[in-house]
Amino acid sequence: MPQLRQQPRYLQLAQTLINEIEDGRYPIGTLLPTEFELCDQFGASRFTVREAIKRLVQSGMVSRQAGVGTRVLGLSRPAAYRQVMEGLSDLQQYTNETSLTIIARETIALDGPLSEQVGATSGQTWLHLMALRRAAGTSPISFSDIYLHPAFRSLKLDDDVGDVPIFSRIEEQFGERVAEVRQHIEAVAIPAPIARLLETKTGAPGLRLTRQYLNARGEVVEMAINTHPADRYSYSQTFRRDPVSGL
Amino acid sequence: MPQLRQQPRYLQLAQTLINEIEDGRYPIGTLLPTEFELCDQFGASRFTVREAIKRLVQSGMVSRQAGVGTRVLGLSRPAAYRQVMEGLSDLQQYTNETSLTIIARETIALDGPLSEQVGATSGQTWLHLMALRRAAGTSPISFSDIYLHPAFRSLKLDDDVGDVPIFSRIEEQFGERVAEVRQHIEAVAIPAPIARLLETKTGAPGLRLTRQYLNARGEVVEMAINTHPADRYSYSQTFRRDPVSGL
DNA sequence: TAGTGGTCTAGACCACTGG
DNA sequence: CAGTGGTCTAGACCACTAA
Numbered sequence: 447m448p449q450l451r452q453q454p455r456y457l458q459l460a461q462t463l464i465n466e467i468e469d470g471r472y473p474i475g476t477l478l479p480t481e482f483e484l485c486d487q488f489g490a491s492r493f494t495v496r497e498a499i500k501r502l503v504q505s506g507m508v509s510r511q512a513g514v515g516t517r518v519l520g521l522s523r524p525a526a527y528r529q530v531m532e533g534l535s536d537l538q539q540y541t542n543e544t545s546l547t548i549i550a551r552e553t554i555a556l557d558g559p560l561s562e563q564v565g566a567t568s569g570q571t572w573l574h575l576m577a578l579r580r581a582a583g584t585s586p587i588s589f590s591d592i593y594l595h596p597a598f599r600s601l602k603l604d605d606d607v608g609d610v611p612i613f614s615r616i617e618e619q620f621g622e623r624v625a626e627v628r629q630h631i632e633a634v635a636i637p638a639p640i641a642r643l644l645e646t647k648t649g650a651p652g653l654r655l656t657r658q659y660l661n662a663r664g665e666v667v668e669m670a671i672n673t674h675p676a677d678r679y680s681y682s683q684t685f686r687r688d689p690v691s692g693l
Numbered sequence: 694m695p696q697l698r699q700q701p702r703y704l705q706l707a708q709t710l711i712n713e714i715e716d717g718r719y720p721i722g723t724l725l726p727t728e729f730e731l732c733d734q735f736g737a738s739r740f741t742v743r744e745a746i747k748r749l750v751q752s753g754m755v756s757r758q759a760g761v762g763t764r765v766l767g768l769s770r771p772a773a774y775r776q777v778m779e780g781l782s783d784l785q786q787y788t789n790e791t792s793l794t795i796i797a798r799e800t801i802a803l804d805g806p807l808s809e810q811v812g813a814t815s816g817q818t819w820l821h822l823m824a825l826r827r828a829a830g831t832s833p834i835s836f837s838d839i840y841l842h843p844a845f846r847s848l849k850l851d852d853d854v855g856d857v858p859i860f861s862r863i864e865e866q867f868g869e870r871v872a873e874v875r876q877h878i879e880a881v882a883i884p885a886p887i888a889r890l891l892e893t894k895t896g897a898p899g900l901r902l903t904r905q906y907l908n909a910r911g912e913v914v915e916m917a918i919n920t921h922p923a924d925r926y927s928y929s930q931t932f933r934r935d936p937v938s939g940l
Numbered sequence: 941t942a943g944t945g946g947t948c949t950a951g952a953c954c955a956c957t958g959g
Numbered sequence: 960c961a962g963t964g965g966t967c968t969a970g971a972c973c974a975c976t977a978a
Contacts, residue, residue, distance in 0.1 A: 494947085513957030626932065685875075758944080759976075760944050
């Protein structure tokens, strides 16, 4: 079959299938025709049909399973946007050179609400660090409470941590990979002890970013609570419509 | 060639190429061998070689151009994490049913710092809305300043907007697609006029989310400043290591 | 014009699922 | 067991690039 159109055959085919799913020809939960049936229907090779279905999989409309078929999951997601981010270090948005200094370290048995907040099993003994982040010479940018899973209590860490995130030290020294990060952002009135360390007024507005770092099994390996005075830090993100699949 | 290994041939091949790039066999900026050369070197079909290279493209290590070749862009990105997000409406994190009510609307000529903040050309006349978001019966969750590009001043909008985001109204009525969203998060001391509307104390800590919605040409079509009392709202995100390519 | 990657065909064998 | 999607081969023509 010659290709005298602008768009490749598999993209047209993908659009056709999307339209038919949206028109209700293949209701949610049902199976699409098999690859061979689609080959017949459209007079295309299996390669072309598979390339088309690949687009539907990428957009989350269908799922596939060998031995079963291609199941309709839902209507076309309105748009897939993704955050522009190249790695975990993009979570740490500190424009100028900053460095983290540990001001206290202890092991602490977590229980009650704190163990819940950290994501720890009650009674486990975690390593607890307190640290300040500074840019050369100025008032601190943030105060951090950091909790490390018992398995990583032996993490080697200078008091002057520098600019490398803690979790990459864990990945280096223990080979434990971070599979997921949960980030929670809220405004708080800065409490007195933290205000003193940050050299600001008690009750002043602050931005608090709480992050849980999880491994592949869903266990929390690190948890950090970062509190910033409102006037010294803010957080930016950019989301772009996902150009994947060209649809 | 039989497939008696666990991992498919193209993934092994992809890993081989990644290793060789990281070892400096193919320096950054140079061209990889052509598909046919790789077919010879590895005794694989073009399909297999292409599937392998596809993984490198997806991970951003190489780019391809017909007539030119496969160019090495850089070393393996340490990890691609992506936010779990299905659409723009995931930016609006209001757990319970909430609804937006417009309390004021005006057209306003933007200039000076405000035009810069909005992303407008100085002197343009934008539509300015003020609105409150509520969950049934309680104090307001947020106050919003919303600015709409002159082209969309005629947007039809009830005072009771309900739960549909404004930008989807723009997409519906004008066919203008949002290609990018920039979000800025900061803590503020809530100023007096907003505090009155939000039924909270002046100077209390608040979470402010400022969003710019851009079209494909990079023009701002909508800009919104949302201010929330600290105790009534917080923002959560989850990032997962991108499982793409299975490497 | 020769060579690249992009698209496409017509086959094949495999692991896995379900009846 | 028959049928599914996953992998893989060996071809082919095309649009595009660079010399």
